Amino acid sequence: MRLLALEASQYGTYYVSRYQQVEAAGAELFVLNGEGVEGTWPADRNRIVGSKKIGDLIAAAADWHREHAFEGVLTFAEASVTAVAAVAEALGLPTIGPEAARTSRNKLLMRQAHQRGAAAHPAFRLVPDLARALAAGEELGYPLVLKPTLGAGSYFVFKVDSPEEMRERYPQAAEGIKDMAWVTMEADGVDLGPNSLLVESYLDGREFLIEALAWDDEVYLGSVVDRVTVEGDTFDDDVHHAPTSLTAQELAEVHRVVRVGAWAQGVRRSVLHAEVRFHRGRPFLLEIAVRPGGGGLDHMARISAGYDPIRAVADVARGVRPRVDHFRPTGVHTAAMCLVSRAGRLAAIDVPEDVSGAEELFFFKITASPGDLIKRPPEGNNILGFLGATGSSFEAAMDTATALAARIRVEFEQ
Template structure:
């Protein structure tokens, strides 16, 4: 199986470990970046188009496809899903189509599709200026959620509880999204829909993350993970647990709302990372991304549910129906936390052997490096990485994760430094 992975702009080395998993599962992976570093992937299976314009990326992909005859094209990046759809169409390979990809990438277009189909969702309003945002918040009632239409990884997503807070956060987010890495990594030459901010009504219940598959009208939930973070006015997305605490009737309701939302977004055959939040006892759709979840969620899925999102992605990209089943937990408890430091420029990261050699750790990844600037809300949402552990219960697993995380020593300087890009290289959920 020969597969082509794409990014319009390379996201540092963030996806390399998942690229290696694709090869570990038996496929031969080629990597094409519109803009990227030399020697990022082994030659001769790596090329850089030299441009992030979609026409140049398509031309480079066509030329390479004529030589290698790829079986499929894929990405792990939220910022590349529309690019992949356009390249797949141009190469005549399996894909979800540009329209479905755009609807699944742009949060406003996604909400509008859910609204037309009657999918349970938060109330929403596109806010081209703060006066529209304030009017929407007054109509919906505080608290409300402020978020970018083309965001990722919770960058510039705020819960706001008053008009004064909304005015402040709107100014911060408006300045930040123009420089946000996830937006700058999008291709040129493609219509991505409105780029701006939107207001959503607040959903008051717990949140659940799923790894799922849509195949010819049927939706399979392969993995369900509880998000158990205590939230403030920002969303750090830092604590997860599986197997889920959902009761069978709640799980059935989650499956129903994800199925309806996938159909509304025009998703026919795709891997999906779907997020659902309960409100007054009923699941509401937060979003469906047409890629596997990041931050170790593929490991959560394999260990806690016997579901392999990356293997499913390999099959779907090549047009083969994966051998999947509906959610069936294994009984193994897993917990994970984002590694978060003080803001500033990283001078040094010291990870002791007690962390790297622990038999409790099933996923550990440092995504930052010395020299990187760590931004915390409201200026961005950078993290150091991820640490995930197993245990006899959730409490046992998360206690192990926290104890191990405390042993990681991070030294930062210039804590008030605000140079460089906003929101760079935080891992996607």
């Protein structure tokens, strides 16, 4: 199979390991970057357009398609799902379509779709200014969650407990979304819906991350992971565990809400990354994205549930039903975490060889480099990387992951 991967704006080498997984699944992968630098993928299968205008991306993809006859177009980048839908439609290749892509990208449009489709979701209000945010607080009650409509990675997402905190947090979020990378990396000329802020009612229960697949009349939960972090007010300290602690009845309820939500978003054939949180005993949708989850969630899915979301992306892109069944945990315990540091200009990262080579690790990736500016809330949400370990129990896996992460040394410029 010959596939085209697209990033409207190249995200460094972040997705290269996933491109390699696609090729390991039997594909010949070509990578088209709107804006970026050469050298991240073999030169004969990588093109830099020099523009992220959607018309230029479509023209470049069409030109390459005439030469190589791609079977499908894919992306792993949240900021490129709308561009991929437009490119695939222009090339006559399988796609969820621009409308479903836009609905699955913009949190306001997503919430409105959930409302129309009767998928359980938190109460929400669009708040383009502080006055309306404060009015929403009076109407819905605190605590609330303040978030960007076009966000990702928990950037500028705040738990707000009072009108005083809203007055503090709203200007921070409003300023942050002006040049937020998840918006600036989008293709130019694509309708993304409103770039603004939402408030949502706060859900106070357990949270779960799901790698799923929508295929015609069914939605499959390929992998279910527990978010086990003690939560602060900036949603930036993710630690995850699989297999899930959900009961069979709870899994059935989660399956139903994800299925209803995906259909409400107009998604009938796509890989999904769903985030669900319980509130007063019921599961509610936080979001459903039309790409796999980040970090090491693809590795956790394979190890803990026997589901491969990366291979599924390649299959869906060419219109082939992936190998998937309803959730069946393997019983192998995994624990994964984001590597979080303080803010500052990074001078060096020292990873001992017996850490990077530890046999218990199933995933280890440093995403930051010396010279990078690490921003922490409320200015941003940069991390150093990801680390995941296996164990005979959650406690064993978590202890190993924590001990290995503690041995990574980070230095900052003065």
